[in-house]
Amino acid sequence: MSIACDTALSMTSCTRAIGPKSMTRDRHLYAASLSDSWKEQTLLNIVKMRYLDPPVFVDVGNIVASYSLQQGVSATGNIIPNGSAPNATVGGFGTYSNTPTITYTPLTGAKFIGSLATPLPPDAVFSSIEAGLPADLILFTAVASINGLKNQGATLQGIAPADPDFHRLRALVRQIQLSGAVRIVVKQEAGEELVSFLSFHTKKVPPEVGSMIAEVQRLLDLDPSASEYKVRYGAVPSDNREIAVVTRSILGLMQTMAAEVGVPPTTSRNRGHSPGLNMAGMFLA
Secondary structure (H helix, E strand, O other): OHHHHHHHHHHHHHHHHOOOOHHHHHHHHHHHHHHHHHHHHHHHHHHHHHOOOOOOOEEEEEEEOOEEEEEEEEEEEEOOOOOOOOEEEEEEEEEEEEOOEEEEEEOOHHHHHHHHHOOOOHHHHHHHHHOOOOHHHHHHHHEEEEOOEEOOEEEOOEEEOOOHHHHHHHHHHHHHHHHOOEEEEEEEOOOOOEEEEEEEOOOOOOHHHHHHHHHHHHHOOOOOOOOOEEEEEOOOOOOOOEEEEEEOOHHHHHHHHHOOOOOOHHHHHOOOOOHHHHHHHHHHO
């Protein structure tokens, strides 16, 4: 009888493990696995692009964790007359199953182009600066050119260096951002999609901040008397009250990072192996 009770109690503890308390455990573990998987996939694709191997992305479409538990206790016995000792049998049973279902979706066709190959919208880039992300980092990674000032780019021959004024510009914008003298507003104009407007606070700012704002206006050939400047996608602005930005796509970002991947000296001596696979193994180890 005690064995049956122990079995029933153990099944009850399993019930607690797959009930509401399992959410904290499962959510954390699935999130960590998903994060590690995305990082490894992204890093591997960066290395593949370094060797002109097309990247392949597989998205996790859905995760369903399904648990089931069946348990029970049975008892049978015989009562024998004339004083003979009765016999009885008591038993327990339980069945536990865990059947997670994960679906994978390759990124191809229009979804691939929309997610990875389409340039980032300027309002998204400048909104991230308004949200507090470092302006110099955002401009370096997400912007290919701004008002004709070119960022560094990746080519088959290697890295094409940026215009010196581009690096000076992003350093100035970062300092102005830290001072709080720059403001970016995203609003919708009549008949247009969301548009970003950038403005500088030139009143009641320290002299050094005012000089940095003036230098930014000079580098971008902006009208210093304007209260705000319209930010749009393009290579050349239509006037001196507009900031024309050519943004990168996600693939463009990865291509720039891929160009920085170096080939280790030992790779050339590993015969029978692709250098791209050797690099991937080194980074993913």
